[in-house]
Amino acid sequence: MADFLIRKLENFSRLSTEDRHALDQASRQRMRQIRPRDDIVREGDLPPGVTLILDGWACRYKTLEDGRRQIIAYLLPGDLCDHGVPILREMDHSIGSLTAVTLAEIPPETVRQLTADHARLAQALTWESLVAAAIQREWTVNIGQRTAFERLGHLFCELYLRLQAVGLTRGTTCEVPLTQAEIADTIGLSVVHVNRTLQELRSIGLIALRGRELTLPRLEALQRAVQFNPNYLHLDHEGRHLDANET
Amino acid sequence: MADFLIRKLENFSRLSTEDRHALDQASRQRMRQIRPRDDIVREGDLPPGVTLILDGWACRYKTLEDGRRQIIAYLLPGDLCDHGVPILREMDHSIGSLTAVTLAEIPPETVRQLTADHARLAQALTWESLVAAAIQREWTVNIGQRTAFERLGHLFCELYLRLQAVGLTRGTTCEVPLTQAEIADTIGLSVVHVNRTLQELRSIGLIALRGRELTLPRLEALQRAVQFNPNYLHLDHEGRHLDANET
DNA sequence: TAAATTTAATAACAAAAGTTAATCGGGGTC
DNA sequence: GACCCCGATTAACTTTTGTTATTAAATTTA
Structure with missing residues (x-):
């Protein structure tokens, strides 16, 4: 059940069979199905406990009074939300599904046991x-400093690598179930301008889009073109922390 | 020594004398003085342990290859940085002082004791x-969705309230030791446009600036004008979590 | 105190991105 | 199979913001 999370965590360290089993069990206790484009938690609600995205795409977002909306983060399969359960009184943003979503609510007691028993x-x-915090910071940089072209390319690089980390890419391709309006709300541009910029990326051959299928045929080139530095994803040390055989 | 942090935390819950004493002791173990506009940690460095800003202003920032710079967060007196000590191998951003800064490095063991002994x-x-995470999210919204006018006003509202939370305001006034260039790098605008926008805020009488002294004579009005909602600062429940007398 | 260096303020012009509106197209529905 | 609806695309035009350059003012330093 928790396959995506397990796969992601193993980018950082090798887990034991018991670790994996415990996580898997934890994720099976309380599962919930969410329809596409539905709210999971709304601003003002009591913050939910630890939530694990088992499958599908969701996002954190915030709406201004006049309807402007900013997507603050994507929650992909294997992503966790921890709002520090009883500490904050209410959500300062909403979480909504983009596609159909399966999620697991992990009870506080289970979280405690997991971390206590499995170092x-x-x-x-x-x-x-x-x-997750590093990604949030990078988004600040992306939106604050980069041109439309760079922002969009950067977003695609990030999504591709995050999906790769959970095994959701095939070759240079991955599913990105976003409308252009959603992309616009993510990188702080208008829909029209996203469309223009998308064309540009396509015409240079840095991306290909067929339906919801995104292909990055020349990832390296794309990364260079938009100054994407993957260091903030901290994916580059497969288990090194636990192997004693470092240099 | 840890006065600002203590004051800030007491916006959330009342601390006991021992709590305060323990924090204060912890902050005295390893103190460091930083000159204005100096780097404290650089991207690529090994992440430092828990660091407490005792006094002065610092910021997290990231520089792109071509020199563009984004200020990602302000670290004000009483702010803590925890980079999860030995987990990440290298910093994905830098931290630099804006003014002279006094900081405390709190050893991992001390942190452990503090949290173990003082619930x-x-x-x-x-x-x-x-x-801190909520602030980071709000910055995404601020830069992504708001106009220059709103961004700037929003930033000032936030800074004022954060400074107020540590007792660094006098009436409607506070010290904001930022140049217009730094403000520009914070909200993703050019210096020139920050200047223009500043004039606008001044001419309407929503802000006054004398040197580094910022006055918000009509905070409510400013908040309305820029759609500032302070909920994300979660400052509105003075100790309620620990008093049993809730509704 | 004078010189040097930042920082702030303006202006004129250029570019990027937003707005509005119309059209196109595919997928699903009746 | 005709109709609808949403999302994508395109165009024309507007607005916001960026750029470059110059001057003024304020700080810092010598």
Whole structure:
């Protein structure tokens, strides 16, 4: 059930069979199905406990009074949300599904046990939350400093690598179930301009889009063209922390 | 020594004398002075342990190859940085001082003891880190969706309230030791446009700037004008979580 | 105190991105 | 199979914001 999360965590450290089993069990206790484009939690609600996206895409977002909307983060299969359960009184943003979503609510007690009994797991989960924070920071940079062209290319690089980390790419291709309006709300551009920029990326041959299928035929070139530096994803040390054989 | 942090945490919950004393002791173990506009940690460095800003302003920032720079977060007196010490191998961004800064490095062992021995403190520290994350999200919204006018006003509202939370405001005034160039790098605008927008805010009487002294004579009006909603700062429940007398 | 260096303020012009509106196209529905 | 609806595309035009350059003012330093 927790396959995507497990796969992601193993980018950071090798988990034992028990680690994996425990995580899997935890994810099976309370599952929930969400329809596409439905709210999972709304701003003002009591923050939910730890939530794991088992499958599908969701996002954090915030709506201004006049209807402008910013997508703040994507929640992909294997992503966790921890709002520090009883500490904050209410959500300051909403979470909504983009596609159909399957999620697991992991009870506080289960989280406590998991991290208490499985040191590696605890470490790996810390890693995952540090990376989530790093992604949020990178989005600030992306929206604040980059041109439309760079923003869009950067987003695609990030999505591709994050999907790859959970095994959701085939070759140079991955599914990106976003409308241009959603992309616009993500990188702070108008739909029209997203469309223009998309054309540009296509015409140079840096991306290909067939339906919801995104192909990055020349990832390296794309990364260079938009100054994408993957360091913030902290994916580059497969288990090194736990192997004693470092240089 | 840790006065600002203590004051900030008490916006969330009342601390006991021992809590405060323990925090204060922890902050005295390893102090460091940083000159204005100096790097504290650089991208690529090994992430430092838990760092507490005792006094002065610092910021997280990221520089692109071609020199563009984005300020990702402000670190004000009483702010904490926790990079999850040994988990990530290298910093994906830099931290630099804006003014002269006094900081405390809190050894991992001390952090462990603090949170183990002082439950309230542990909770309060979790609160502070959740708020830091919420601020980061709000910046995404600010830069992504708002006009120059709103962005700037929003930033000022945030800074004022954060400074107020640590007792660094006098009436409607606070010190904001930023150049217009730094503000520009914060909200993703050019210096020239920041200047223009500043004039506009001034001419309407929503802000006054004398040197580094920022006055918000009509905070409410400013908040309305820029659609500032302070909910993301989660400052509105003075100790409620620990008092049993809730509704 | 004077010189040097930042920082702030303006202006004129250029470019990027937004707005509005119309059309096209595919997928699903009746 | 005709109709609808949503999402994508395109065009024309507007607005916001960026760029470059110059000057003024304020700080810092010598």
